[in-house]
Amino acid sequence: MPKVVLIVDDEEDVRESVRMILSANGFTVDTAVDGDDCLRKVNQIKPDLVLLDIMMPGKPVSEIIKEIPNTKIAFMSVVRISDARKRGLCSQPNIVDFFQKPFNVSDLVDRVEFILNG
Amino acid sequence: MDAKKFSLKSLIFSKINRKLSFLVISALLAPALGIYLFYYILSSSFPSGVFSEQAELLRTTAVFIIIFISIINAGVIGLFVTRSISKPIKELHKATLELEKGNYDTKLDIKTGDEFSELGKAFNLTSKALGRLEQERREIDNAKTEFLSITSHELRSPMTPMKAQLQMLQEGYFGKLNKKQKVSLEIITRNSDRLDNIIVDFLEISRIEAARLKFNFKETDISDIIDETTKFMEGFAKEKNINLVVNIDKIPKIEVDSDRLSQVLRNLIGNAIKFSEENSKIEIDAKLQNDFILFSVRDYGCGLNSENQIRVFEPFYQVENSSRRKHGGTGLGLAICRGIVEAQKGKIWVESKEGKGSKFFFTIPLEPVRNIEPIKVLFSSKKLIERKICEEFKSILGPLGYSEFNDLKSKNSLGKDDLLNYIDSLTDLHIIPLEKGMNFKNKIGGIFGEEKTVINNENDSMCDFEDEVLVRN
Numbered sequence: 020m021p022k023v024v025l026i027v028d029d030e031e032d033v034r035e036s037v038r039m040i041l042s043a044n045g046f047t048v049d050t051a052v053d054g055d056d057c058l059r060k061v062n063q064i065k066p067d068l069v070l071l072d073i074m075m076p077g078k079p080v081s082e083i084i085k086e087i088p089n090t091k092i093a094f095m096s097v098v099r100i101s102d103a104r105k106r107g108l109c110s111q112p113n114i115v116d117f118f119q120k121p122f123n124v125s126d127l128v129d130r131v132e133f134i135l136n137g
Numbered sequence: 138m139d140a141k142k143f144s145l146k147s148l149i150f151s152k153i154n155r156k157l158s159f160l161v162i163s164a165l166l167a168p169a170l171g172i173y174l175f176y177y178i179l180s181s182s183f184p185s186g187v188f189s190e191q192a193e194l195l196r197t198t199a200v201f202i203i204i205f206i207s208i209i210n211a212g213v214i215g216l217f218v219t220r221s222i223s224k225p226i227k228e229l230h231k232a233t234l235e236l237e238k239g240n241y242d243t244k245l246d247i248k249t250g251d252e253f254s255e256l257g258k259a260f261n262l263t264s265k266a267l268g269r270l271e272q273e274r275r276e277i278d279n280a281k282t283e284f285l286s287i288t289s290h291e292l293r294s295p296m297t298p299m300k301a302q303l304q305m306l307q308e309g310y311f312g313k314l315n316k317k318q319k320v321s322l323e324i325i326t327r328n329s330d331r332l333d334n335i336i337v338d339f340l341e342i343s344r345i346e347a348a349r350l351k352f353n354f355k356e357t358d359i360s361d362i363i364d365e366t367t368k369f370m371e372g373f374a375k376e377k378n379i380n381l382v383v384n385i386d387k388i389p390k391i392e393v394d395s396d397r398l399s400q401v402l403r404n405l406i407g408n409a410i411k412f413s414e415e416n417s418k419i420e421i422d423a424k425l426q427n428d429f430i431l432f433s434v435r436d437y438g439c440g441l442n443s444e445n446q447i448r449v450f451e452p453f454y455q456v457e458n459s460s461r462r463k464h465g466g467t468g469l470g471l472a473i474c475r476g477i478v479e480a481q482k483g484k485i486w487v488e489s490k491e492g493k494g495s496k497f498f499f500t501i502p503l504e505p506v507r508n509i510e511p512i513k514v515l516f517s518s519k520k521l522i523e524r525k526i527c528e529e530f531k532s533i534l535g536p537l538g539y540s541e542f543n544d545l546k547s548k549n550s551l552g553k554d555d556l557l558n559y560i561d562s563l564t565d566l567h568i569i570p571l572e573k574g575m576n577f578k579n580k581i582g583g584i585f586g587e588e589k590t591v592i593n594n595e596n597d598s599m600c601d602f603e604d605e606v607l608v609r610n
Contacts, residue, residue, distance in 0.1 A: 032298035040301065043310055097293050099340070101351050102396070120297040121333065124304035 022135040023047045025066035027057040028095065029075045033120075037070060037127070044128050046135075054078030061087050067135055070095055070118070073108070084111060091115050091134060095122070152251035157218060164214040168206040172199050225253040232260060241268030279347075281515075286343035292336045299329055331467075338469035342452065345476030348511040352394040352481070359393070359423055359430060360385045366399045367421060370406045377415045381406070386424035392505045397477050401485075402432070404470045405497045409436035411466070412495070429483065429500040437494040443552015446487050446585075448519050450475045474499070476514040482506045486585050488553070525584045526551060533569070533577050553585045 024046050026037045034050040042048045049064055051057040054077050061069065069087070073080045073096045084092055093116035094108060105117050115134050118127060176199040225247045235243040243264050247257035305311065307322050314322070344350045367381050374381050402421070409419045413436045420435040441449060448454045452472040478485040478499045489495035523546070530538035545551055545559060557578055564574035 030294065030298070032295075033301075036298045036301035036305075039310070040305060043305075097290070097297060099337070101353050104351075120293075121300040122297070124301055124308060 021045055021047045022067040023049065023064060024131065024135075025049050025051060025057065025060055025064065025069045027051045027053070027069060027075070028072040029053055030072075033072070033095075040124055040127060041131060044132070046131070054080070054083045057083060058086055061090055065090075067091065068093060068115075068131065070131075072096070074098065084114065088113055093118060093131075093134065095120055097121075153222075153253070156251060160214050160218060161211070164210040165207050168210060169203045172203050172206070175199070221249065222253075225249060225257065229253075229256065229260065232264075236264055236267065239271070241265070241271055282343050282346040282511075285339055286347065289336050289339040289343060293333070293340070296329065296333050296336070300326075300333070303329065335467045335469070338467045338473060341473050342469060342476065342514055345473065345480060345512050345514050348480075348509045350477065350480050350509055352397060352505065352507075352509065354392040354394055354505045354507070356390050356392050357395050358390050359388045359398075362393075362395045362398050363402065363421060363423060366402045366406065370403060370410070373407065373410050374419070377410065377413065379410055379413050379416070380418040382418055382420045384420065384422045386422075388423060388425050388430055389503070391430070391503050393501065394505075398501065401474045401477055401499060402434070404474050405434040405499075407466075408470065409434050409438070409495075409497075412436060412438035414438060426500070428503050430503065431498060431500050433496055433498045435494065435496040440491040440493050440495050441487065441489040442491050443555055444549060446489055446552055447522050449487060450485065451519065452515055472514045476512045479512045480506070480509050490554075522584060523551060526556065526581065529577065529580045529584065533573065533580070553581065556581045 024041050026034050026041075026048060027050070028034045028037070029052060034052075038048045038050060049060055049066065051060045053075050057069065057071065058078075060066070069090055069092045071080065071083065071092050071094055073094050080094075088111070090113060092114050094114065095118045097120040099119065100108070100117075108114065109117060116130055118130070176196055179195065228245060228247060232243045232245050241264050245257040245260050247253045303322060303326050306314070307319070307326065341350075363383060363385060367383055371381055406419065406421065413419060417437045419437075420433075422431075422433045422435070424431055450471045453468040475485050478501065481501050483500040483502060485497070485499040487495055487497045527539070527542045530542040532538070534541055545555065550556075550559070560574050560577050560581070563569050563577075564571050569577070
């Protein structure tokens with residue numbers, strides 16, 4: 020059974036690019052355009068991992084992650100964030116990684132593989 | 138300016154002159170008229186001839202009394218007039234000094250009813266206008282920083298899908314590539330990386346300018362940071378077979394943001410590698426100096442002339458136009474270093490001789506500065522330094538200073554070495570005493586960043602290069 024990844028980003032080209040990369044590597048991929056869409060899709064498709072952009076219009080990320088405490092989440096951010104703040108952001112146990120945009124394609128694949136397949 | 142306002146006619150009929158003339162004339166004429174009238178009544182009340190001798194005496198006495206009273210009167214009035222003029226001038230002077238300090242709320246209230254009142258009103262209007270301009274300047278400055286920050290974010294967002302698609306193409310996600318396609322993609326990738334680096338540097342500069350630079354202080358051993366950074370840079374140094382020599386004095390553990398310190402060091406070492414010849418060496422030193430740690434990165438490359446020594450910390454300033462293409466980089470590295478160092482109240486400067494290499498110094502405080510203030514890194518450091526030098530010239534050499542400064546400027550001799558040589562020539566020719574010359578030199582050294590080295594350890598800085606000259610000779 021292929022693992023399911025949900026990509027949440029308000030930018031279509033980012034969603035599409037990540038979808039292309041991960042589905043080419045054997046993952047089942049779905050996308051959401053904002054926080055509310057994300058919560059709906061999480062309940063619907065029960066993803067193994069949510070790739071969540073931390074800066075999106077609408078519902079703040081801090082509220083989204085509270086509502087899905089049992090789903091693995093990896094953050095994505097175009098804003099550079101200091102290691103100290105990263106540690107703060109990743110303090111909740113279901114936050115498993117932090118991807119700095121622009122990301123490296125093979126690095127992204129490796130890390131997602133590691134999170135989902137060990 | 139309206140020339141008519143300064144004509145002789147307007148001067149004579151000015152309110153102040155009218156007031157003064159009235160005072161002086163009445164001061165001199167009133168006693169004269171009074172006493173002469175008294176004498177006239179007295180002498181005419183006696184028949185002529187009977188009293189003529191006494192009358193003659195009386196007239197002479199009257200004239201002397203008139204002169205005496207007039208002199209006293211003139212003195213008193215003079216005093217009064219002087220005070221009435223000097224008081225508003227003093228007030229004006231005080232207010233101008235306030236204005237100079239940037240206190241644009243200064244208001245003058247002169248109620249003399251003459252030109253001084255008008256001057257006071259004009260002063261108030263001017264200070265109000267200056268205040269308004271200052272306000273506007275601040276708003277524009279903030280808008281610029283904000284614009285830079287927003288634009289950089291907006292520019293960075295498209296980089297993510299662009300780079301992802303490029304890498305997918307290169308890694309064969311969409312099929313095998315032929316040689317020409319590969320070369321084409323390499324060029325696109327290289328340039329998108331360059332663009333991304335510039336955007337990242339822009340963001341960094343907008344953070345420095347808006348005092349949004351974050352420092353994450355942690356007690357750290359400085360030598361660990363230097364060793365790690367050097368190890369990281371050794372990869373680049375190997376390509377040109379350059380030896381990195383590290384020399385660290387005993388330094389206590391301090392609270393420091395190791396990422397930021399490493400960023401500055403990486404930048405300086407990276408530059409040193411870029412501008413070094415193959416098979417040479419780069420020396421990285423750190424030592425304790427009063428309340429600071431003094432770092433230095435010394436290369437034996439092409440060096441910088443005095444103009445470049447000043448301008449090298451300006452954004453996008455590169456020594457030669459071809460240098461960017463040859464050496465890569467965004468041209469913002471040293472400006473960012475300056476921002477990071479100055480945000481920590483440290484100093485950064487360079488000493489160099491053309492053809493002999495350069496030594497970059499910077500200091501960081503033993504006690505971290507937590508209250509970060511905005512640093513203007515986009516301003517031309519050259520103009521700022523020139524203004525400071527000019528001020529020192531004026532304060533030490535007096536009115537002559539300005540023309541001497543301009544003379545040196547026109548000869549393009551405002552580098553640190555040129556200025557120190559110039560001061561030496563002044564003391565040698567006994568134009569200024571030795572002590573004053575030393576003070577002058579310290580001030581100039583301070584402008585170029587290293588007051589702490591010059592004052593405490595004179596043999597430390599430039600002699601590095603002098604020794605070498607001697608040895609080579």
